Amino acid sequence: MKRTHAxxxxxxxxVLSACSTKAxxxxxxxxxSSGVKTGKGVTATEVTLGVMTDKSGVFKNxxxxxxxxxxxxxxxxxxxxxxxxxxxxxxxxxxxYKADTAKTLYPQVEPKVLGFVQLLGSPVVAALKQNLAxxxxxxxxxxxxxxxxxxxxxxxxxxxxxxxIIDGLSYLQEQGLIKxxxxxxxxxxxxxxxxxxxxxSQFYAKKHNLTVKEVKITSTDSDLTNVVTxxxxxxxxxxxLTTTPTQTGSTVGANxxxxxxxxxxxxxxxxxxxxxxxxxxxxxxxLTIVASSVxxxxxxxxxxxxxxxxxxxxxxxxxxxxPYGYAVGEVxxxxxKKACENKDLTRDGIAAALKQTTSASTDDLVAAxxxxxxxxxxxxxxYAATPDASAEGGVKYVKPxxxxxxxxxxxxxxxx
Numbered sequence: 001m002k003r004t005h006a007x008x009x010x011x012x013x014x015v016l017s018a019c020s021t022k023a024x025x026x027x028x029x030x031x032x033s034s035g036v037k038t039g040k041g042v043t044a045t046e047v048t049l050g051v052m053t054d055k056s057g058v059f060k061n062x063x064x065x066x067x068x069x070x071x072x073x074x075x076x077x078x079x080x081x082x083x084x085x086x087x088x089x090x091x092x093x094x095x096x097y098k099a100d101t102a103k104t105l106y107p108q109v110e111p112k113v114l115g116f117v118q119l120l121g122s123p124v125v126a127a128l129k130q131n132l133a134x135x136x137x138x139x140x141x142x143x144x145x146x147x148x149x150x151x152x153x154x155x156x157x158x159x160x161x162x163x164x165i166i167d168g169l170s171y172l173q174e175q176g177l178i179k180x181x182x183x184x185x186x187x188x189x190x191x192x193x194x195x196x197x198x199x200x201s202q203f204y205a206k207k208h209n210l211t212v213k214e215v216k217i218t219s220t221d222s223d224l225t226n227v228v229t230x231x232x233x234x235x236x237x238x239x240x241l242t243t244t245p246t247q248t249g250s251t252v253g254a255n256x257x258x259x260x261x262x263x264x265x266x267x268x269x270x271x272x273x274x275x276x277x278x279x280x281x282x283x284x285x286x287l288t289i290v291a292s293s294v295x296x297x298x299x300x301x302x303x304x305x306x307x308x309x310x311x312x313x314x315x316x317x318x319x320x321x322x323p324y325g326y327a328v329g330e331v332x333x334x335x336x337k338k339a340c341e342n343k344d345l346t347r348d349g350i351a352a353a354l355k356q357t358t359s360a361s362t363d364d365l366v367a368a369x370x371x372x373x374x375x376x377x378x379x380x381x382x383y384a385a386t387p388d389a390s391a392e393g394g395v396k397y398v399k400p401x402x403x404x405x406x407x408x409x410x411x412x413x414x415x416x
Contacts, residue, residue: 069325273394296393
């Protein structure tokens with residue numbers, strides 16, 4: 001579906017194409033007339049942030065939503081005056097959720113940007129993790145693995161996959177859908193995304209004497225009927241997913257078709273509103289989604305404001321990536337302003353400002369965030385939501401921000 005003329009104009013203003021921006025435009029190291037230190041990605045009039053997203057792969061709809069949220073934030077941030085007398089520009093590229101492609105694109109984009117407002121995908125972030133450290137480039141990954149938190153340049157906006165699952169299982173138990181001693185299944189993509197979610201299931205299981213039947217799949221597997229058949233034979237009382245939306249659809253469809261009909265729990269990347277128009281639509285009533293960012297339809301002032309701006313600029317079906325992408329921009333804005341106060345818009349200055357950010361607020365688009373503790377998730381709170389075809393964005397939340405007792409106790413892999 002095509003964007004409106006307003007959206008096209010917005011994109012033209014905000015986005016510098018990879019082929020038209022030269023590395024030499026990134027700004028040279030030094031100080032400006034007001035004494036603000038500058039470096040890569042910063043000129044006298046602009047601060048350029050990178051967007052490495054998925055526009056053509058398995059998470060292309062999520063990538064589109066996050067990018068549109070980034071764009072809406074940049075427009076608002078610039079309208080409010082920008083930072084240090086400069087406007088924010090976004091440099092966008094599509095890696096198609098392929099780590100090899102991202103590795104090829106990164107050296108083309110890196111010299112042009114101060115940091116990344118979006119770096120989508122666990123395999124992509126894993127592939128570029130060392131590059132970010134070497135180049136001292138702060139990046140906000142659209143990947144929420146706590147394994148990434150050993151890198152001080154990774155800025156995870158929201159909680160992590162392991163904590164989402166811990167909170168989600170707590171919610172299922174609170175609702176009486178599972179109980180101590182039950183057997184649950186966990187279907188996960190082989191990789192950092194899936195394994196980090198599984199870590200959450202394993203932790204919760206130890207606390208509640210659950211047996212976890214683990215099923216490892218690849219990101220390209222599409223028919224999970226045999227997987228669900230096996231889980232039915234194992235007597236599972238619930239299924240946990242760290243999968244793609246297509247795999248979620250296959251799982252819930254098989255859950256109903258095979259007569260298993262157990263609750264299904266998925267974390268934030270597992271659902272796409274397109275499922276509501278798929279053959280799986282009639283089976284989504286068993287699905288609960290946990291995420292640290294609000295659904296598009298959230299009844300909160302800031303979420304309503306973002307939704308209204310989205311509908312004025314775009315025609316695509318919205319998803320939860322939109323408010324999340326805006327929230328990431330809000331956090332980047334807070335860090336940029338802190339760096340400006342410190343008179344240091346270099347990459348070192350951004351890293352220092354991030355560590356000084358102890359209470360970043362996004363008006364509840366995500367929970368308040370504290371980036372001052374190395375290796376520790378910035379928040380442990382999530383929303384619980386369910387699919388709803390009548391809600392804009394396809395989901396409505398059934399429990400506002402909460403943190404399970406088990407989540408409080410959990411020690412992340414790199415937590416100090």
